[in-house]
Amino acid sequence: MAGKRTCGCGVSRRGLLGTAGATVAVTAVSACGEPPNPQEVRRGRVIGQTDEVPEGGGAVFSHSKLVVTQPEKGRYKAFSAACTHGGCTVQEVEDEVIRCLCHGSEFDVVSGEPLSGPAKEPLEPFTVTIDGTDIILD
Ligand code: FES
Numbered sequence: 001m002a003g004k005r006t007c008g009c010g011v012s013r014r015g016l017l018g019t020a021g022a023t024v025a026v027t028a029v030s031a032c033g034e035p036p037n038p039q040e041v042r043r044g045r046v047i048g049q050t051d052e053v054p055e056g057g058g059a060v061f062s063h064s065k066l067v068v069t070q071p072e073k074g075r076y077k078a079f080s081a082a083c084t085h086g087g088c089t090v091q092e093v094e095d096e097v098i099r100c101l102c103h104g105s106e107f108d109v110v111s112g113e114p115l116s117g118p119a120k121e122p123l124e125p126f127t128v129t130i131d132g133t134d135i136i137l138d
Pocket residue numbers: 009083084085086087088100101102103104105117118119
């Protein structure tokens with residue numbers, strides 16, 4: 001259909017707005033797009049603060065297109081926030097699972113491996129260094 005707008009994951013904006021709650025729709029629409037370009041995710045950059053990443057959970061840093069988790073106290077893991085199914089930015093980390101709400105894929109907070117949903121490939125891993133409370137992309 002001419003003029004139909006879709007995000008990178010193939011979901012129409014109208015579909016997102018019509019089937020999801022307003023908060024989720026706004027997040028999903030702004031989150032959909034191209035997978036992160038490694039060159040735009042600059043190495044050595046502070047991407048967040050440790051107090052933003054709860055133990056046993058994680059946080060999505062959409063400005064850096066990264067999700068950082070803390071599976072155990074003081075042990076941080078980082079992954080590309082681009083869902084390997086269709087490129088949406090994953091939206092939440094809860095109950096030791098990273099979730100993409102576009103189509104329901106779930107990923108392990110330790111390995112980034114897909115646990116359920118249509119994604120079959122793991123989230124791309126990155127490494128981070130903690131300096132005080134700064135989380136720095138290596
Ligand atoms: S883009 Fe389809 S589940 Fe994430």
